[in-house]
Amino acid sequence: MNTNIDTGGIPDAAFLEKLANQYFKANPADELPGQGPIPATVPSSVSGLGVSPSVVQYGNTVDIKDTENDLPKHYSDGGGRIPVSVAGSGASPSVVQHGNNINIKNPQTGFPDQNLKNGDHNAAGAFTDSPANGSKEYFPFEGDKSFLTDLQTVLSSLMTSSSAPQFPELTSKGLDTQDFPAYYFLQDNPFAISGNIAQLPTDSISAVKPGFSTASVLPWGFDANLIKKDFPILQEVVNGKPIVWLDNAATTQKPRQVIERLSFFYEHENSNIHRAAHELAARATDAYEEARKKVQLFLNAASPNEIVFVRGTTEAINLVAKSWGEQYLQPGDEIIVTHLEHHANIVPWQQLAGKKGVKLRVIPVDDDGQVLLDEYARLLNPKTRLVSFTQVSNALGTVTPARKMIEMAHQAGAKVLLDGAQSVSHMRADVQALDADWFVFSGHKVFGPTGIGVLYGKEDLLNQTEPWQGGGNMIRDVTFEHTEFQKAPGRFEAGTGNIADAVGLGAAIDYVTRLGIENIQLYEHYLLQYATGLLNEVPGLKLIGTAKEKTSVLSFVLNGYSNDQVGQALNNEGIAVRTGHHCAQPILRRFGLESTVRPSLAFYNTCTDVDRLVSTLKHLKGKYR
Numbered sequence: 001m002n003t004n005i006d007t008g009g010i011p012d013a014a015f016l017e018k019l020a021n022q023y024f025k026a027n028p029a030d031e032l033p034g035q036g037p038i039p040a041t042v043p044s045s046v047s048g049l050g051v052s053p054s055v056v057q058y059g060n061t062v063d064i065k066d067t068e069n070d071l072p073k074h075y076s077d078g079g080g081r082i083p084v085s086v087a088g089s090g091a092s093p094s095v096v097q098h099g100n101n102i103n104i105k106n107p108q109t110g111f112p113d114q115n116l117k118n119g120d121h122n123a124a125g126a127f128t129d130s131p132a133n134g135s136k137e138y139f140p141f142e143g144d145k146s147f148l149t150d151l152q153t154v155l156s157s158l159m160t161s162s163s164a165p166q167f168p169e170l171t172s173k174g175l176d177t178q179d180f181p182a183y184y185f186l187q188d189n190p191f192a193i194s195g196n197i198a199q200l201p202t203d204s205i206s207a208v209k210p211g212f213s214t215a216s217v218l219p220w221g222f223d224a225n226l227i228k229k230d231f232p233i234l235q236e237v238v239n240g241k242p243i244v245w246l247d248n249a250a251t252t253q254k255p256r257q258v259i260e261r262l263s264f265f266y267e268h269e270n271s272n273i274h275r276a277a278h279e280l281a282a283r284a285t286d287a288y289e290e291a292r293k294k295v296q297l298f299l300n301a302a303s304p305n306e307i308v309f310v311r312g313t314t315e316a317i318n319l320v321a322k323s324w325g326e327q328y329l330q331p332g333d334e335i336i337v338t339h340l341e342h343h344a345n346i347v348p349w350q351q352l353a354g355k356k357g358v359k360l361r362v363i364p365v366d367d368d369g370q371v372l373l374d375e376y377a378r379l380l381n382p383k384t385r386l387v388s389f390t391q392v393s394n395a396l397g398t399v400t401p402a403r404k405m406i407e408m409a410h411q412a413g414a415k416v417l418l419d420g421a422q423s424v425s426h427m428r429a430d431v432q433a434l435d436a437d438w439f440v441f442s443g444h445k446v447f448g449p450t451g452i453g454v455l456y457g458k459e460d461l462l463n464q465t466e467p468w469q470g471g472g473n474m475i476r477d478v479t480f481e482h483t484e485f486q487k488a489p490g491r492f493e494a495g496t497g498n499i500a501d502a503v504g505l506g507a508a509i510d511y512v513t514r515l516g517i518e519n520i521q522l523y524e525h526y527l528l529q530y531a532t533g534l535l536n537e538v539p540g541l542k543l544i545g546t547a548k549e550k551t552s553v554l555s556f557v558l559n560g561y562s563n564d565q566v567g568q569a570l571n572n573e574g575i576a577v578r579t580g581h582h583c584a585q586p587i588l589r590r591f592g593l594e595s596t597v598r599p600s601l602a603f604y605n606t607c608t609d610v611d612r613l614v615s616t617l618k619h620l621k622g623k624y625r
């Protein structure tokens with residue numbers, strides 16, 4: 001075997017692609033297993049796979065160098081063919097072509113970020129490719145050549161594999177590939193770390209997902225540098241630097257698969273839904289209802305009837321307040337929230353409290369930002385009708401003990417609304433295991449479009465609740481005297497909804513599912529630990545929110561600088577973070593603050609991203625104050 005690898009520290013990507021393409025040529029996989037040849041156009045049953053439509057459309061006969069196929073430019077960066085079996089995986093061609101070589105304990109051991117090699121700030125404060133003083137302190141994996149050995153192992157496994165991979169899961173499930181691994185063709189991935197995983201700290205993982213078995217985690221893993229390539233906007237240059245997107249708690253970026261799914265909808269399926277006999281109405285309705293099913297499976301809801309499409313988390317909470325709250329709450333009843341809540345989970349209850357004479361009570365948190373369960377137990381009483389709280393704090397990153405808190409509320413006879421806006425993209429949200437009565441989230445926080453979100457509600461509860469908006473779509477029969485409403489979910493979807501973006505959300509969920517939410521959770525866990533360690537070393541930096549169970553968010557203040565100054569300095573280096581009160585003023589005031597700087601992580605962030613953040617902060621600190 002030719003192991004022509006650049007021993008200068010950077011693997012030869014072109015060579016790897018060539019090998020991968022040779023492999024795919026040897027294993028053409030021209031058919032979807034059990035499904036026959038891939039159709040020339042996307043049938044509605046395929047249109048929800050979370051696959052880039054153009055990948056499906058062009059099937060595996062595409063020569064990505066063939067411009068006649070009019071493939072978007074991004075497919076032409078490697079040469080060779082896209083195997084059709086990839087089209088069902090939700091994995092981007094670039095990811096598949098490059099393979100999937102991961103050491104999750106050392107997330108940089110995939111290919112180095114092509115956009116950014118080692119670097120530092122020069123005397124003028126600009127980030128450069130060459131360290132000014134030769135220091136590599138904040139680029140910890142630079143110089144670690146061990147991945148070359150690993151790459152050679154992967155290559156030899158590719159070259160010696162004699163048969164095309166088998167897809168028993170796919171075959172048995174037809175095209176419903178929810179549980180199908182994204183990187184099936186590397187099932188024997190030598191980088192899989194299942195042998196070592198038992199030694200990894202699991203406290204936060206098991207706390208987030210009870211019964212979480214680390215033994216089954218990460219059979220395939222992933223490489224954030226490669227995943228990043230699925231996100232066109234992450235290739236942007238800001239102020240002369242490759243962008244680093246660390247504003248994920250505000251909104252996440254969208255993979256090409258979502259963007260292309262949206263344009264496919266408008267190019268081939270667009271129609272109003274549910275009420276027409278024509279072809280496009282059928283396609284649009286199929287796509288929309290398939291998206292609902294995807295959300296159902298993603299949340300492990302018992303039925304698609306429990307999934308109501310709304311505009312986002314804010315609208316979902318308002319819906320519950322203005323329908324169930326107005327219908328069922330009486331003067332003297334009590335609603336409990338935590339001190340951590342986003343304004344979206346405070347204001348609607350306050351409005352309701354004012355209107356109905358209901359009392360709003362608040363569970364305090366400790367100095368790390370953790371909910372005080374003893375205090376919560378004291379607040380619960382027979383008048384408590386609702387506990388509404390966040391699974392993850394958007395300002396501090398605290399993961400609340402949701403399952404326990406829900407159990408306590410139910411024991412007191414109260415219903416529970418769980419705000420999943422900050423959790424769905426980072427951890428498994430199993431609504432049946434959590435036993436939440438309502439669970440709400442926004443599509444744009446989970447790599448989907450803006451303007452679409454989800455209210456999950458237990459089916460009986462939804463059907464026992466009067467709709468909050470009246471109009472088309474939500475009725476079964478209307479006379480001037482009386483209207484009969486649809487059952488859920490239709491009764492809460494009055495008027496023409498955001499059809500295309502619901503379909504886009506379905507594609508985003510497919511994308512996340514392909515990566516594997518547990519893989520994401522574990523990867524981000526280590527990235528957060530890595531970032532926390534380095535931020536703690538920045539002189540004068542104080543992290544706000546130091547709960548034992550945290551995810552994604554790293555709020556801080558930097559002595560000597562206003563938060564806006566820090567945000568500006570980071571922006572000058574192409575690094576996007578949020579500064580401000582994060583729509584969570586009560587919790588920041590609990591810490592004596594009006595605002596913080598808030599970097600927040602997602603699975604496409606890398607240690608290099610964190611290094612650039614820390615390096616800029618250290619430079620800022622060292623240079624001026």
Ligand code: PLP
Binds near residue numbers: 249
């Ligand atoms: N709840 C939490 C915890 C949030 O972080 C957010 C947004 O940041 C919301 C609710 C509101 O979400 P949206 O603005 O998408 O409705």
